[in-house]
Amino acid sequence: MSAARAIGLILGLAADGALGDPRRRPPVTAFRRVAAGPAGIGIAGVAVLAGVLAERAGRGRPLVQASATAVTTWAVVGATGLVTEGTELARNLEEGRLAPVRGTLSELDPRVSDGLAGVGLSRAAVETLAENTSEVVVAPLLWGAVAGVPGLLASRTLGVLRRAAPGNWIVDRLDELVHLLPTRAAAALTVVAAPVVGGSAGGAWRAWRRDTIAHPSPNAGRVEAAFAGALEIRVGGRTVYPQGVVELPVLGVGRNPDAGHVTRAVELSRVVGWLAAGTSVVLAVASGLRRRKG
Template sequence: MRVSGEGLLLGVALDALFGDPKRWHPVAGFGRVASVTERFLYKDSRWRGVVFAGVLVGGAGVGGVVLERLGRGSVLVTAVSTWVVLGGTSLGREGLVMARALERGDLVAARERLPHLCARDPQGLDEAGLARAVVESVAENTSDAAVAPLVWGAVAGVPGLLMYRAINTLDAMVGYRNPRYERFGWAAARLDDAANWVPARLTGALVGLCSGREAWRVFLRDGKKHPSPNAGRVEAAFAGALGVRLGGVNEYGGRVERRPEMGDGRAPEARDIRRAVGLSAVVTFAAAAVVWGLR
């Protein structure tokens, strides 16, 4: 299969210009299909979860093959598919909304907005806690929403793009360690870990290349401390690049997680959100350049 490097780059440009489609977003439509499928297949069983993930991810792959064949590998089909699955620009916009709320001291607005970025319970968070949550989310999603789709698009074209986004969406829906999803969501979570293993490390390396020695040092030293096999690599690199300290106590719906700290700097502040968003954009374009160079 010949991958359209031009299509991937054009998709990055479309995302930079427009962000996510405002209406009829295919990823939202996939989420609705997944919700209906879950109602039919759900059982507190790993096997049911394997079937659930297999049907939906496989269906996304078949859809990608059909699109690619109908478009005869056209640049336009690849570009639109890339635009649809990327989320880097929308991620940055959400980060800036949070930055503006914190800069004007509006903690109520910031707490209300935080669920747009992550599942962390915002009610007990002060300014520093909110800033840390946003910086960590921007870091992790630079890999999940920007670099990883480009990697899989480069490897497997439109089917790779759509299957990756299906995997990542299912992980966001059911990949939780709670009584309902610990077994049913196991397959989706493990697929997401596998799909993001290389992209997360590539993202961390690109942060180092774009930022310098300190990002590399913290990436290599602290990335493996995180309970996630992937998120820690990117968060550690961002911590080093921004000169801040990430990690600590997080609360998710009454469940408390204590994560090792990464980086040697101060606690994040509102202004660091803007720096994280800028770094995320630079890394996304660097990833696009790598994809172009390897096509």
């Protein structure tokens, strides 16, 4: 069964790459709209329950498990869409077209970007790419490796709910708990990936360990700091959200980011995604072997 889950993850990622931008997948878009509505928590619960039933139906049936895992991975992992949107951000920033940048950011991040200029938008783009790399790529893959279809669905639906209903204490705490380990895994993978894109592994490590101590969230900022350190730039600071202004710690050292750093952040996100895919396959196989020995 471990092999079936691993194969399902690989097939789902292959489908994500082959079929392109998830914004053009009607079933995925419809689910996000429903989950973001008034009955979002109930819909999310039903989705996770369906995942549990699908996982049980696959026990002893490798083909069923692999198929269910593949379809769910394709539906919830947003690696291709993130790279596509990140590339759009970098291109529009390079060409000085700030209105489309603000529009793309509004789809990826809840912050208010209307008053931001080039440097502020570049900083927001790098932060958003880092956070979404953890949330829509690393976290679902790792949870899918250890918990199968329910893990994939629970990880992703909590992220959708958190953004749809900011300030919901229950959703926020559950989201923090589910992403406690994946955010740190994503930061660690960023350290490993940094030299591949010409970045600094040491800078990523130091920024992650040093600058996030003062961050108010147990998760937020970890991957952002690692990205900033890898790219040798500064992010963080004053951030405006619909519910108010938040003074966040400055993450990383060096210059302010520009469009070129956004392009490198896209490549860093891509490499972190590859490493997360490999890690998830190894975890799926190891988890299955452990259950078999037990």
